[in-house]
Amino acid sequence: MTTDFDDVAGLGNPARRALREAGYSTLEDLNGVAHRDLLALHGVGARGLERVQAALVERGLSLTDAPARTDRSAVVTDSHTGSNAPDLKTHATAVDPAEFVASLPWPRRVEQGHRLLSLFGAATGEAPVMWGPSMIGYRQAHYRYATGREGDTFRIGFSPRKAAISLYGLQNHPRSDELLSRLGKHRTAVSCVYVNQLEDVDDDVLLALITHAWESEPRVR
Template identity: 40%
Template sequence: MAKNKTTETEVNVIDFINSFVDNDQKKTDSFQLIELMSKWSGFEPKMWGPTIIGFGSYHYTYPSGREGDAPLIGFSPRKASFSLYVYSPIEKHKHFLDDLGKFKMGKACIYVKKLTDINIVIVEKMSKATIAYLNEHHECACRN
């Protein structure tokens, strides 16, 4: 079975942002997201793979037998937009998207250009709902 690419690393999050993010607004937004997601999750930021900043972790196992660990919530400050990993696409969470603001939806993330385009209160609700869902359905660091 192939090794998961997105695993926790020892790269310093602040060093990553300072070297990877070349836009001042995106840098400011990145530091704001770190502060907010740390508060919402109760976990310090860690690098996952080369570009994802994650908070906490959970263990998953797919029906195929593939398993691994992933951050509870997180983001990546990509060139074109932020990738936010804060949403569990289950029916009872879909209503959050109605009031989120300006975004695009990917398979596993929400893309936003800048934080002022979205409602941070909704992002907080989405993040906490996702953590609760993961806690209920997976082995989760959020149980500690």
């Protein structure tokens, strides 16, 4: 059985294209290939190869001379620094989330934004807080990576954007995959779940997903 590059989590399109153009058709074709040779390909970066190596190792395979994987895990606690870390671009604001939702120029997003405020409120029992110009978060959390980088963020939340609704903090918990499989039409990225319209998903499953994430150990988005 072989693995298409499209099935390697987190591997970007430029890297997939570069690997195929270099003559590699599947992930398994990279077994034994020198890490430095792949890194020399235009479009292939260190982070992409880290994901390739992780996928190979899961299958009992490996690149040659691959560097040790960087520890990118973070310790997350339900607290805050008191002042945001200097590298943090998104900050909590004093804007009222309900007023922000009501001011959206897209009527359907206004309706859906209020529904999400209700769902997240029911799951968390806490008041929402605006983060940056368009994200609504619940409970401030502090994160610190092994590299020493740290900052403040929110545990879970959402953003009712024009193109799609972004749901944050709902992945990588014990039952996340099972609940997402029953959610309805959606797509996922590294840090969030995208839903085009709330009508595309099951409200009960979404509430269960939010509740499960809230009751699980906090994680960095």
